[in-house]
Amino acid sequence: MATLEGLYAITPDTDDSERLIERVSDVLPHGVRLLQYRNKSQDPVRRLWQANLLASLCHSHGVTFIVNDDVELALAVGADGVHLGRDDAAIAAARARLGADAIIGASCYDDIKLAEAAVAAGASYVAFGAVFPSGTKPHAVRAPLELFAQAKRLGVPSAAIGGITADNAGEVISAGADMLAVIGALFDAADPAQTAEQLAAALRR
């Protein structure tokens, strides 16, 4: 069973599959423990293509591979699990479809009650965000860092998301988050591999 802790990279949304694989390949060996394939813009054929390539790449590096939003795509590519939010499939339905061993992540925004319900429905981890202003999702609700201490009683790991950088990572970890989910600060960095190392080092401190 995968360990749900550490650096959780999430892919930028792109139609350029070759460049996507190149960028993910650059960061995977530098402390990434989980990778989420998040693509809201491409057609099903391209999404299947990209997800298949990423699943192989992650599994060859021993990195846990999660698909955002799409339970059937996760099944089709042999992903380790799926991440679901309020507009996606229900957690219990995803658990029934994917089985007991699948990782199912739940977006809980700024709401500990949502997290309690997600765990009761079978979530493997809960995510809170946005912990900082996010360039990727500028209108995301802001989540207070106190949520991570409150989430300890839920009995599943927690992920923090939204505006996380190497500079503010320490604050989020001190608050109690088990995973740092990052898009922009990692994939838009001048040196993504070095940034991954910095984020992973913050998690080890």
Ligand SMILES: Cc1ncc(COP(=O)(O)OP(=O)(O)O)c(N)n1
């Ligand atoms: C680790 C993690 N946390 C939160 C989200 C956001 O999920 P959701 O609210 O469903 O929004 P979209 O990502 O689908 O736009 C996530 N993907 N991953």
Ligand SMILES: Cc1nc(C(=O)O)sc1CCOP(=O)(O)O
């Ligand atoms: C996909 C997503 N969900 C969020 C939430 O708050 O639920 S914030 C977010 C974007 C995260 O990207 P970045 O690391 O570039 O800020």
Ligand SMILES: [Mg+2]
């Ligand atoms: Mg979603």
